[in-house]
Amino acid sequence: MRIKKIKIKNFKCYAGTFEVLLNEGVNIIVGGNESGKSTILEAIHLALTGMLNGRHIRNDLSSYLFNLAVESSYVKSLATATPLPPPSILIELFFSGDGKEFADLEGDGNSDTVKGSGVAYKIEFDRENYGDAYAELIKTGGLKSIPVEYYSATMASFARKGITARNIPIKSAFIDSASSRFQNGSDVYISRIIRDSLEEKERASISQAHRKLREAFTEDAALKLINAKITAAAKISKKSVSVSVDLSSQTAWESSLMTYIDNIPFHYIGKGEQCIIKTKLALSSKKNGEATTLLIEEPENHLSHGRLSQLVRDLSSEKENKQVIISTHSSFVANKLGLENLVLLRQSRVVRIGELKSNEFFKKLAGYDTLRLVLAKKAILVEGDSDELVVQRAYMDTHEGRLPIEDEIDVISVGTSFLRFLELAKELKVPVAVVTDSDGKPEALRKKYVEYEGIDHIKICFDEVVDGGDLKIGNRPFNYNTLEPKLLKSNGLEVLAPMFGIKASSDDELHIHMHANKTDCALAIFSAARKINYPDFIVDAIAI
Template identity: 70%
Template sequence: MKIAKVKITNFKCYEETFSLKLNDALNVIVGGNESGKTTILEAVHLALTGMLHGRPLKNDLTSYLFNLAAQQKYIESLKTGTPLPPPAITIELFFSGNSSELAELEGDGNSEKIKASGVVYRVEFDEENYKGPYEALVAAGELTSIPVEYYTATMRSFARKGITSRNIPIKSALIDSTSTRLQNGSDVYVSRIIRDVLEETERASISQAHRKLKEAFVKDENLQLINARITKAAKISQKSVSISVDLSSQTAWESSLMTYIDFVPFQYIGKGEQCVIKTKLALSTKKSAEATAILLEEPENHLSHARLNELIADLTAQHGEKQIIISTHSSFVANKLGLDHLIVLRDSKVTRIAELKAANFFKKLAGYDTLRLALAKKAILVEGDSDELVVQRAYMDANGGKLPIQDGIDVISVGTAFLRFLELAKALNIPVAVVTDNDGDPDALDKKYAAFKGDTSIRICFAPEVDEGDLKVKDKPFNYNTLEPKLLKANGLKALNAVLGTAAKTDDDLRLHMRSNKTESALAIFAAETAIKYPDYITQAIAQ
C-alpha cells in the first residue's frame, strides 16, 4: 500500500490544484525557498493524520493556512456585491495496492471522479451550522478575512464516508530534525522512547523511583525551613505554602527527565549530533516502525557530509521497504539517494530528472553540484573556470561591484555540456545565458543551439566574427576565437599587460602567455584594480 498521488488546492503556497505523482519507494523533492517542499510533506501528513505541527488542525484553524491569492480574491469579491463562496482547502491522497483495508476506501468521491482508493481532507465553510450568521456578516460588510470560526475540518474516504486516521491503513511519520520544540533538553524524544519502548511494569518502577526522590527532597531540613518561611511570608488564610516536585499526574516524571550524551546534557551537544539523534529517535518509535510513509524534512541541516552519509544509509537500510519522501536543498543528498528519484519544484511545476534526455549524463555526474542550476533564479553557463572568473568580474563592473549571485544569478561552469544543462533549464523555465567560444565556426553554433532559438528565456552568446592570424603552436594554427584572444582584441597589448602584470612585447607573445596560463590570467583580471573592456558577447550575457 503506497501513496500514488497527492493533490493540493488552496493550501499555503498552492492556489490552483497542484498534483504530484509519487514513486512507490523513494522521492527526493528539491526546490528553492518557498517553492512548496515543506507544504507537500505537511499536506500528506495532514491528510493521513489530521495533525499539523503536532496538533489536531481542527482545533487550530487559521486564515494563514489558506493560499494568499485565494484569500485576496475572496476578500475583494465581498466588495463587489457578488461574493465568491468561502474558499476551501482540499488535500487528496490517491492510494495504490490491493488490500481489504484499501477496498473500504474505494469510490469516486474525488476531484477526478474516478474509481480509486484514497482520502480527502477538507477545511471548508460549515454551511449547515453557520449559513445564517455568515450571510448576516456579509450583508453588514463586516468581513475582512476568511471567517475560520465558521469552518470545519473533515476527513472522508473516496467512498464518501467520514473516517478518522485509524481507518487509514497507510500511516505516516513526519520527521523534522531541525524542530526546536524542546523542553528540559529533549523530553519530547525521551517521552517517545518511554511510551513506545518501556513495558508498563518498567514505567511503574521509574515512577516509584521518582516518587522516592520527591519524598527525600521534601524531608530535607533546608527545604523544610524554606517552606516555613514561605508560608509565613505568604499569609494565605491558615493554609501552608511550599515548594516541592511536580507529581500532579502519573506521568509527571516524564517531563522532568533529561537526555545526556556522554554525560553532557542534550541541549549542549553540537547541533549536528542533535539532528542525528533526534531523527534516529523519531525513526525508532513504534509509530515510525509501523508507518508506511516516512516524511523527512531537510536531513542535511547542521550535518557534515560524513554524518549525513551515515544518516542516509541508516534511513534507507532500516526503511527500504517503506515509501520515503524527503525534501532537501543538498546535492549530496540528491546524488546519494539517486537522481532517478529526484523531483524538482519550481513555480508549482514539477520536473523529474529521470524523464530528461540528459538523465544518464546527470546520473553519471554524481559528484557534481546537480541542484545548482535547478535552484538558481537565473544562470549564466560558461565552459571553464577562467570564463567564470571573467564573467563574474564583467558583471561586477557593470553592477556597482555586486557579484551575480547577489542578484540571484549563478555563474556555473559546465564544461562542454551546455545542451544537457539547457534541457534542464528549459524544463524548469529558468532564464539562462550561455557564454561560449565560436572556435572559428559561428554557423556550427547556430545549428547546435537551433532548438533553443525561439526560447525567450535562453540566450546563446558568442562572437559572430571569425578572427584569423599566422600564429602556430606546435605546427598547428592558433585558435584566435577563444576568450583570451578576444580579450586582447578588446583591450590592446598595453592595457592587458598592465592588468596581468606581464611584459609581453607582441600580441602573439601575450596570446601564448594567456593560453598557457588561463586560470592565472583570469584571476588577475578578476582581482585587478582597473576594469578592462569586454567582448560584446560577454556584455550581452550579463545584461539583465
C-alpha cells in the first residue's frame, strides 16, 4: 500500500489543481526555490495526519495556507456584482494496493470521480453553520482576506465517510533536519523524537524522577527564604507567591529537559552535526519505524560531502520497505538514490526523467548538469569550455560586469547533447538559448532543430553566413564556420593577436593558433582588460 498520486488545489504556491504521480519506492523531487517541493511534502503529511508544522491545523487555520493569487482574485471579486464563492483547499491522496485495510477508503468520492482507495483533506467554508454570518459580513464590505474563522477542516475517505488518521493504513513521518524550534533552550523536534522513542513505563519513570527533582528544589533552604521575600513584597491578599518548576501535567518534563551531546547542549553543537543526529534519530524512532511513508526535507542541509555520504547510506537502508519522498537540490543525493526516481518540478509542471526519450542518457549523466538546467531561471547551452568562457564575457560586457549566474542565467557546457537538453527544457518550459557552430551547413542545422522552431522560450543561435578560404590544416580544409574564426572576423588581427600575446602576419596564421589553443584563447578573451566585438549569434544568445 503506497501513495500513487497526489492532487493539490489552492494550497500555498499551487493555484488551481496540481497533481503528481509517485513511485512506490523512492521519489526525489528537484526544483528551484519556491517551486513547491516542500509544499508537496507538507500536503501529503497534512492529508495523512491533519498536522502541519507539528500542530493540528484545525486549531491553526490561516489565510496564508491559501494560494495568494486565489485569495487576491476572491477579495477583488467581492467589490463586483458577481463575487466569487469563498475558496477552498483540497488535498487528495490516491492509494495503490488492495485488501481489508483499504475497504473503508474505497469509493469515487474524489475529484477524478473514479473508483479507488484514498483520502481527501478539505479546508472549506462552513456554510451550514456560518452562512448567515458570512452574508452579513459581505454586506458590510469590510472583508479584506479569506474569513478562515468561518472555515472547517475535514478528513474523509473516497467512500465519503469521515475518518481520522487512525483509520488510514498508510502512516507518514516528516523529517526536516534543518528546522530549529527551541522551547526553554531545548530543540522541540529532537525532544519529540526522543519522547516517541520511549515506552510508556520509561516516560513515567522520567516523570517521577522529574517530580523528585522538583521536590528537592522546593525544599532548598535558600529557595524558601527567596519565596518568603517574594510573598512579603507581593502582598497579594493572604496567599503566598513562590517560584518553582512546572509540574502542572505528567508531561511537564518534556519542556524542561535539555538534550546534550557529549555534555554540550544540543543547540550549541554544529549545524551539520545537528542535522545528522536529528535525521538518524528520526529514522530510528519507534514512531517513524512504523511509518510506511518517509517525507524528507532537503537532507543535504549543512552537511559536508563526507557526512552527506553517511546520511545517504542510512536513507538507502531505510528505503527498502518504505515509500520515500525526498526534496533536494543535491545532485549527489539524486545520483546515489537513483536518477530514474527524479521528479523535476518547475512552475507547477512535473517531468520524470524516465518519461523522456533521452532518459537513458540522463540516467548515465552525472546528474549535476541536469539539475543545473532544472534549477536555472534561464540557461544558455554551449558545446565546450571555450564557448562557455566567451559567452560569459560577452554577457559581462553588456550587463555592467555581472556574470550570467548572478542574474540566474546558467551557462552550461553540454558537448553535442543539445537535443537531449532541449527535450527537458521544452517539457519544463525553461527559457534556453543554444549557441552552436553552423560548420558551413545552416540548412542542416535548421533541419536538426526543426522540432523547436517557433517555441517562444527556446532560441537556436548560429551564424547564417557561410565563410570560406584556402587554409588547410594537415590535409583537411580549415573550418571557417566555428566560434574562433567568427571572433577573428568580428575583431580583426590587430585586436586579437596582442590579446593572445603572439605576433601573426596574417589571419590564417592566427586561425592556426586559435585552432590549436581554443581554451587558452577563450581564457585570454575572458580575462582581457579591453572589450571586443562579438558575432551576432552570441549577442542574440545573451539577450535571452
